[in-house]
Amino acid sequence: MDTAAGITGWLSGHSLEEPEEREPGSSMSSVTSYSSSGHWPRLGMDMCEEHEEKLKLYCEDDQLPICLVCGMSRDHKTHNVIPITEAFENYKDKLSIALQRVELQTEEATLFQGQTNEKILLIKERAGDLEEMVTAEFGRLREFLLEEEERIKGKLQMQKEEKLNQLEDALTDTTEQISQMESIADELRLKLTEEENPEQLKGIKDFIGGAESLFERPPEVGVDLQSGDFLGPLQYRIWRKMSSILQPAVTAVTLDPYTAYPCLWVSPCRTSVQVGKIQPNLPNNPERFTLYNIVLGDEAFSSGRHYWEVEVGSKTAWGLGVATASVNRKEEISLCPEDGFWTLVMRDNSDGTSEYEACTDSEDSLIYPSKPPSRVGVYLDHGCGDVGFYDAENMSHLFTFYNAKFKEPVFPYFNPWPIINGRNREPLTIVTPHWG
Ligand SMILES: [Zn+2]
Ligand SMILES: [Zn+2]
Numbered sequence: 001m002d003t004a005a006g007i008t009g010w011l012s013g014h015s016l017e018e019p020e021e022r023e024p025g026s027s028m029s030s031v032t033s034y035s036s037s038g039h040w041p042r043l044g045m046d047m048c049e050e051h052e053e054k055l056k057l058y059c060e061d062d063q064l065p066i067c068l069v070c071g072m073s074r075d076h077k078t079h080n081v082i083p084i085t086e087a088f089e090n091y092k093d094k095l096s097i098a099l100q101r102v103e104l105q106t107e108e109a110t111l112f113q114g115q116t117n118e119k120i121l122l123i124k125e126r127a128g129d130l131e132e133m134v135t136a137e138f139g140r141l142r143e144f145l146l147e148e149e150e151r152i153k154g155k156l157q158m159q160k161e162e163k164l165n166q167l168e169d170a171l172t173d174t175t176e177q178i179s180q181m182e183s184i185a186d187e188l189r190l191k192l193t194e195e196e197n198p199e200q201l202k203g204i205k206d207f208i209g210g211a212e213s214l215f216e217r218p219p220e221v222g223v224d225l226q227s228g229d230f231l232g233p234l235q236y237r238i239w240r241k242m243s244s245i246l247q248p249a250v251t252a253v254t255l256d257p258y259t260a261y262p263c264l265w266v267s268p269c270r271t272s273v274q275v276g277k278i279q280p281n282l283p284n285n286p287e288r289f290t291l292y293n294i295v296l297g298d299e300a301f302s303s304g305r306h307y308w309e310v311e312v313g314s315k316t317a318w319g320l321g322v323a324t325a326s327v328n329r330k331e332e333i334s335l336c337p338e339d340g341f342w343t344l345v346m347r348d349n350s351d352g353t354s355e356y357e358a359c360t361d362s363e364d365s366l367i368y369p370s371k372p373p374s375r376v377g378v379y380l381d382h383g384c385g386d387v388g389f390y391d392a393e394n395m396s397h398l399f400t401f402y403n404a405k406f407k408e409p410v411f412p413y414f415n416p417w418p419i420i421n422g423r424n425r426e427p428l429t430i431v432t433p434h435w436g
Contacts (some may be wrong), residue, residue: 027048043110054110058087144245156230163221170218177215184211223245248305253412262335264295274427275419289329297412300325306380309392311429313374316348316430319415320378322387325408335359342401343413358399367399381407
């Protein structure tokens with residue numbers, strides 16, 4: 001009650017004090033209505049109410065038009081008072097400058113509004129595209145599962161029908177035999193009921209003999225269905241089989257020893273690399289890295305999607321990713337996209353903590369995995385220019401470089417990092433599960 005009443009009271013009181021001749025909308029009204037000063041010139045008139053003189057001056061301190069007499073009064077003695085014409089000039093200039101500023105800002109805001117609307121559309125479009133791709137990937141898996149389900153159910157159906165056919169045959173056969181035996185039984189009964197006469201005994205032995213062991217059992221049909229063929233560890237069997245349709249499947253990447261830094265020892269099966277003593281008499285061939293502990297995969301990818309996994313175990317430093325075919329292998333480089341490398345690096349800080357850094361061209365690209373991955377999955381989509389990293393144990397996403405515009409083939413990149421204070425000797429090992 002109080003607040004509302006208070007406002008109403010103030011409004012009514014205020015309006016009582018306003019001069020009746022007020023002209024709302026006149027150029028002076030906005031100034032006058034905000035002033036708390038008691039003595040107003042009559043609004044809309046150019047005469048001073050108090051002195052009945054023309055309002056020829058303007059007091060800048062009070063923001064009021066005044067007359068010459070007012071201008072000499074004690075009230076305005078110390079104020080900045082200027083001719084009213086000058087005030088009009090001044091404020092017209094200032095008003096137009098203010099207007100220009102507002103117009104400029106409005107233009108900027110409108111531009112921003114347009115850009116924001118475009119972004120909204122773009123986000124929706126991209127999310128839509130991604131959703132479609134996700135749907136397609138799941139669709140393929142579902143399709144595979146449905147096909148497998150149908151295949152196994154079909155197999156079960158065939159086994160069932162085979163058994164049922166055999167049993168059907170046995171039933172038909174048996175029914176036939178029963179009716180035969182019934183007619184034999186009828187004949188036997190007839191013989192029994194006949195009056196005894198010597199005629200009966202003619203060939204009686206053969207007749208009785210013919211009625212012995214008449215029933216020929218049809219072959220036995222077992223009721224067991226080979227459930228092991230259909231069930232067993234069904235989900236695991238199907239899940240394993242599913243690996244055959246994975247796109248991308250886990251690629252069996254191997255290392256190219258001809259690219260290896262002379263301290264790197266590549267295992268005979270070319271799936272593992274570790275730092276050791278420098279190997280003498282190695283040719284300084286163009287493919288070889290001679291400054292950094294780098295070895296590349298021996299197959300370059302120039303299209304499509306690829307995924308491989310590398311065991312990093314408890315190494316305290318490593319680098320993984322991809323490098324373009326034309327990277328500089330002899331001189332100092334940044335190992336960043338600008339030099340043809342898209343890599344993730346793990347380094348041990350001196351305080352025992354580890355640091356994971358995506359080597360982007362910008363500074364802040366540290367990442368914080370919830371736990372240190374002991375196996376890392378590297379994903380390459382050459383067409384889209386995506387290079388992603390995953391914790392290959394739980395397949396959680398670590399980092400992805402997007403939109404690298406690959407203009408040439410890229411190689412898998414491996415950097416087992418130097419041995420530091422006797423640590424980090426473990427190898428980097430490419431791991432390819434064989435599920436098929
Ligand atoms: Zn006056
Ligand atoms: Zn004044």
